[in-house]
Amino acid sequence: MKRAHKSAALSAVFMGAGQLYNKEILKGCIFAIIELIAILKFNYFTKAIHGLITLGDTPQYFENGISKGDHSIFLLIEGLIALIILIVILTLYIINIVNAYKYGKFIEEGNKPLSTKEAIKASWEKYFPHIMLTPAFLFTIFFILLPIIFTFAVAFTNYSSPNHLPPRHLVDWVGFRNFKNLVKLKIWNNTLLHVGLWTVVFATITTIFNYFGGLVLALLTNAKKIKFKKLWRTIFILPYAIPAFISLLIMRLVFSGPGPVNHLLVTLGLGKVPFFTNAAHAKVMILLINMWLGAPYFMILMAGVLTNIPNSLFEAAEIDGASKWQQFWKITLPMVLFQTMPLLIMTFAYNFNNFGVIYLLTDGNPVNGSFKYAGSTDILISWIYKMTKDQNQFHMAAVVTILLFLIVAGVSTFSFIKTKSFKEEDMM
Template identity: 55%
Template sequence: MNKPKKAAILSLLFMGLGQFYNKEKIKGIIFAAIEIFILINIPYFTYSFWGLITLGETPQYFYNGLAYGDHSIFLLIQGIIAVLVIFIFILIYILNVTDAQRTAIAREKGIKPMSFKSFVKYSFDKYFPYIILTPCFILMLFLTVLPLLFSISIAFTNYAAPFKLPPKNLVDWVGFENFRNLVNMPIWNSTFIGVAIWTVIWAVLSSVTSYFAGLFLALLINAKEVKLKKFWRSIFILPYAIPAFISILVMRLMFTGLGPINSIVVSLGFERVPWLTNSTLAKVMLILVNIWLGAPYFMALMSGILTNVSNDLYEAADIDGATRFQKFTKITLPLVFHATSPLLILSFTHNFNNFMIIFLLTSGNPANPAYRYAGDTDILISWIYKLTLEQNQFHMASVVSILIFIFIATVSALTFSKTKSFKEEDLMQ
């Protein structure tokens, strides 16, 4: 048996043995210590995997101030952590085998194994990006992937009030039952479809109106006839500079039933207008307030793009007898859209999950008796908020979250790939 194969088999049998065979004692000790740690904690991993599969067998109870029994959610989280730890261990295990084999191949060629100090220096020189990214990768696993896996897992359980809330009750795996209920049960189905349709309408209208309102302001400010351009840009950027949280709350106070806007309306001899309590008006107000908040951003962005458009294009168009509208549609809009289309897509994805403006301005109201735990202006993300923090319907909230992710990921990937800026970048690579 040749040395590389023997070293690989030894490291495969027990981490570090291949390194000892290659006379790399410190590396062998480190790899062996990692496997010993895993072996010592086998009972922990066994219990964690049992908890992940069963979600517990005995509901939690208290005796003499101490908790006994199983908490399904704790077991679920613990099980996911165990899976991630084993995943990291498998990666290290593969690294251990390949390292032993690579060193043995070098030995066969007459190259002496490096000292541990030399190996560390060599690794930092050759694999510095990977070494620096590894802590970030581990943090991502436990701070991003772990919550994501937990949220996805909840969609396949019956974790909901009133009968399946730990610690008093255990939670069970139910497979795709929640997905079927969302489709087949009228109360869930009608709510989901109604809220989803409004969410898409809201995301499209709020993005497009802010985009073109910003473009309109940018065109006005960049017009030759307008003086003091910096002054006007500074004025119109103020709504974006003020925290949106404050602006939305001010708008809500202004347009309430007894607010100053309705006071002016009454003083003019008209009846109070239900700005935020009528379904249609509330949706219109959401769009208008979003324009107030979003248009300045696009204005500032497009002002910079418009200043870089060559005047030669417009002069050539003037010679050809083009009108202002033709110059706008054939020159200005294509150039601006080419540079900003990815940002328009990002604006759509942001507004699709724009929880803050919905929650602060209307709280999802007015109420809709035909909906389950949702109002007329609720979008999917605000409905999820109500399902979780107000109604404890965690299972259905998780299902809706998964569907949002699938939709947003699909739309973003398809639209990004169709933009000219994306295609040009791909060609450059």
């Protein structure tokens, strides 16, 4: 048997054995230690995976002040962590075999085996980016990927109040039942339909208003006849410079039922306007206030983009007899869209999950009796928040979260693929 095949076979039998055979002492010891730890923790992995499958056998109870029994959610998280660790170990196991084979091949070709110091130096130079990215990769797995997987897992359970809320009760796997209920049960599908439709309308109109509102402000403040341009830009950027949290709370107070605006309207004999107590009025106010907050950001962005458009294009268009409106549609808008389309797509995805505006302005109100745990102005993300924080309906919230993710990811991916900014390096 050739050295490469022999070292690969040894590493397949026990991690690091092939490396030790090839005299890669340090690397072999590291792989061997990883497998030894995995073997010593075999009972932990077995118990964790069993808990992931069963989600517990006995609800928690107290005996002589000591907690006994199973907590389904703890078992679910521990099982997912164990599963991820096992996948990482399996990946390292495959890497260990491939590495042993390649290094055995390297020696077969007549190369002298590297000393430990030389191996460390060579690995540092060759795998420096991988070494530096590893900590961030591990943090991403356990602090981003794990919560995502947990949310997906919860969608297939009955984790909810009052009968399936740990620690008093156990949680069970229910398959696709939650997804079926969301579609078939009238109270759920009616809420999903209306809240989902309003979410799409909110995200689309808000993105368009912010984008083109910022573009109009940028065009106006860049116009040749406008004086004190810096002053105008400073004034327009103030809504963005002030924390949105403060601005939204002030707007909520100003336009509330007994607020200053309605007090002034009553004083003038015009009567109160239900800014936030009428569903239609509340939605219009949300769109307008969000535009007021977001347009200044795009104004500053567009101002930079407009300065990069060559004046020669406009001069040539004027010579050809193009009007200002034609110049805008044929030159300004295409150039601006080309450079800012990726940001426009990202803004749309952000507005799809713009929880702060809804929560701070209306808290999803006014109340709608035909909706399940949602108000008239709730979007999907605020509906999810209410289902988890207020109602303990974690299973249905997880299902809606998955749907929200699929919509945003699908629209964003499709838009990015179709955008010219990702197909062409240069507009000219």
